[in-house]
Amino acid sequence: AQRVTQPEKLLSVFKGAPVELKCNYSYSGSPELFWYVQYSRQRLQLLLRHISRESIKGFTADLNKGETSFHLKKPFAQEEDSAMYYCALSPTGGGNKLTFGTGTQLKVEL
Amino acid sequence: NAGVTQTPKFQVLKTGQSMTLQCAQDMNHEYMSWYRQDPGMGLRLIHYSVGAGITDQGEVPNGYNVSRSTTEDFPLRLLSAAPSQTSVYFCASSYKRLPPSYEQYFGPGTRLTVT
Numbered sequence: 001a002q003r004v005t006q007p008e009k010l011l012s013v014f015k016g017a018p019v020e021l022k023c024n025y026s027y028s029g030s031p032e033l034f035w036y037v038q039y040s041r042q043r044l045q046l047l048l049r050h051i052s053r054e055s056i057k058g059f060t061a062d063l064n065k066g067e068t069s070f071h072l073k074k075p076f077a078q079e080e081d082s083a084m085y086y087c088a089l090s091p092t093g094g095g096n097k098l099t100f101g102t103g104t105q106l107k108v109e110l
Numbered sequence: 111n112a113g114v115t116q117t118p119k120f121q122v123l124k125t126g127q128s129m130t131l132q133c134a135q136d137m138n139h140e141y142m143s144w145y146r147q148d149p150g151m152g153l154r155l156i157h158y159s160v161g162a163g164i165t166d167q168g169e170v171p172n173g174y175n176v177s178r179s180t181t182e183d184f185p186l187r188l189l190s191a192a193p194s195q196t197s198v199y200f201c202a203s204s205y206k207r208l209p210p211s212y213e214q215y216f217g218p219g220t221r222l223t224v225t
Contacts, residue, residue, distance in 0.1 A: 004152075006152075009150070043216045043217065043218055043219075044153075044200065044216040045215075045216065046213040046214070049213075086152060086153065096141045096143070096158070096204050096206060096212065096214060097143070097155060097158060097168070098153075098155065098214065099155075099169075100145075100152040100153040100154070101152055102150055102151060102152040103152050
């Protein structure tokens with residue numbers, strides 16, 4: 001069975017500081033990895049996926065199969081980045097069934 | 111488009127009562143699913159459906175039933191509510207396809223308290 005681990009419940013950084021939200025997974029096949037974000041009083045929404053190799057709102061994430069990690073990074077945190085971030089995994093051929101991590105609350109302080 | 115809608119937004123039940131959480135989407139998505147969100151546990155998949163008439167169990171299906179009679183609707187039924195079912199419930203939908211998977215769209219959630 002697959003598992004997603006986000007070791008930090010809360011990450012607090014100052015505005016302008018770099019951000020790294022950690023995500024590790026365990027899965028024997030080739031998964032798809034995603035980051036979903038939930039801003040205050042908004043719906044959970046997709047931030048980015050590893051297969052797109054894109055930068056969204058300044059965030060990037062690289063899939064490291066050797067370390068089974070998919071850490072989310074941003075060089076300079078903004079106040080509007082404060083939110084709950086979830087790492088999620090979809091198994092090989094599993095289509096749309098997501099396994100989520102427990103989430104990390106990011107707080108950007110002025 | 112309204113996207114994914116859920117009703118009610120809040121609900122309080124007594125132990126043993128039954129109820130149905132409603133979920134609808136207007137994006138013609140084949141795939142729909144229900145998750146529950148509990149503190150410190152993230153979101154866990156309860157049931158999912160890959161199309162009308164087809165449903166399957168997720169990680170935590172006990173105590174819940176689902177059906178999918180139309181593409182648009184995917185109700186979640188609590189047969190006999192228990193305090194352990196106190197949670198926030200999210201419905202999600204997406205197109206169904208082989209990898210890479212499509213983005214899932216989430217509803218606003220239903221906050222359920224069982225006393």
